[in-house]
Each structure stands twice: as structure tokens, then as C-alpha cells.
Amino acid sequence: MLYQEDFKVGAWRESTEPYLVTEEEIIEVGRRWDPRPFHIDRDAASDSLFGGLVACSAHLFAIVSWLAHHMEQPTAGVAGLGWDKIRMHAPVMAGDRISCKVQCLESRPSGSQPGCGVITVYNELYNQRDELVYTAQCSFLVERRPEP
């Protein structure tokens, strides 16, 4: 388990397995949260700007979260605090396999939550062709290492 003290500024971590995005899931997540034609209707999506079904942004945010649970070591995360500079660089489509790289930008004890620290990371998501699809900065509350 990674605690606040384990996050070293400048260090990179990577996901250990990619997330496979299926057509069925794009449609299912889209119908539930963001039912636009290019998320839920294969024919309408073919005629859209994207030329096919694309994952909705809520789907991509969920995949970011899934990938955070598929790193070599889990993080003792407590709460997401804020996100900045989220940018969508390319559409995520059926058959894409998404992986992530994470660099630590800041690591410090929390001023307000005893036993916790604040971490800020920079996230990059790539597809199976190593094309950048998403970047963001995220700050979150994380446990400090328990006293022995």
C-alpha cells in the first residue's frame, strides 16, 4: 500500500493492465448517463464527426478510476479533492485498450486532516497505438503511513 510518504515528486507509475473498451459498454454507459446518438446508436455514430461510436466523458472518467486500481501497488486514497487541466485529446472508441502513466507533482502532509496527506499527480492516458487520449492533474487526500 502506498501512503503519502511513498509519493516522491517527479516519480512515474504505470498501469499494469489496459482497460478494454467494448462497443456494448460504450452503449450501456452512454444510455445510462449521456444518451447522445454517437454514444448509443451505431448508425448515427457512423454519420457523426467521429465516424463511429465513442465513449462518453463519464465513461472515460470511470476508466481513469479503474486504472488507478490497476497499478503495481494500491494507494491508500481517501478522497478526490480536485481536478485541473483535464483535456480530451482523441476519441476513445470500441476495441481501444487504455493504459495510464502517472507522475507525482506534489506530496505533503495535510494541514487540516490529521493522519492524511495531499498528493497531486499528472495523468496521461494512451490507447493501444500509443496515442494520447486524455491528460489531467488530480489532487487527492491519502493516508499517511500508520505508526508502527
Add this chain to the structure above:
Amino acid sequence: MLYQEDFKVGAWRESTEPYLVTEEEIIEVGRRWDPRPFHIDRDAASDSLFGGLVACSAHLFAIVSWLAHHMEQPTAGVAGLGWDKIRMHAPVMAGDRISCKVQCLESRPSGSQPGCGVITVYNELYNQRDELVYTAQCSFLVERRPEP
């Protein structure tokens, strides 16, 4: 349908119905995307910082998307481009009813996508006690009004 020309800088819009967050859904979404104890285990959540189950951030992002489809008039949205200054102000818990207010910050034709415009909005999410739970800025591509 709202096109780029319909977004006036400074104008506010509101959701027409709140999103009810249930315990079952917090656990289901948490298990799928962010399986931390305080999202999926009622007893562990009771002992956590939050004192009960809390919706994961991926869940809240999905609710933001759902609320965007529950405004008086739908938007001819094409793609999310970027998010800035996302801040989580208070946990979202079982039984909460979440609504949103949206202010237009920018509205202009796209320089790169013919027939589209770029909108930037400021989002505020509230619970049923009018407590602010989430704020963010979001930029997205939207269709321009079709020629008659």
C-alpha cells in the same frame, strides 16, 4: 435544442429534476470503478472519515452528465473538450438529491470545426439542503444552428 448561438455569456440555466443517489447505486458504481471500502462496504464506511457510504468521483462525474440531459432545453453537444477547477466541496451520500446550476462563461464559433462552436460553462452542484457539493468549468464543442 440549444445551439452555440443560444448560449449567452452570463446567463444561468438549471436542472429540471434532481438526481436521487441511492445506497444500492453507490455500492454498484463503486464496485465497478472504484472499489474502496467507503464506497462499497456499509460497515467500513461507518468507521471512515465520512461516517457512511459516499459516492465515488466517477459516480459524481456521471451524475453531472445525467443532469446536463435534464435541463429545460437539450444542448446540441458534440464533444467534451476540457474541464478545469473541478472541486469536491462535500461528500455525496445515500439519499442525496443532486441538482445543478450552469452559467455560460464563453460562447464562440470554433476555429477548427466547421458548423460547430465552443462553449465554456461554470457548473455548481447542490444537494437537497442547498449545500454546494461540486464546482467546475467545462468547455465543449456544440453544433451551430443549422442554416434554414
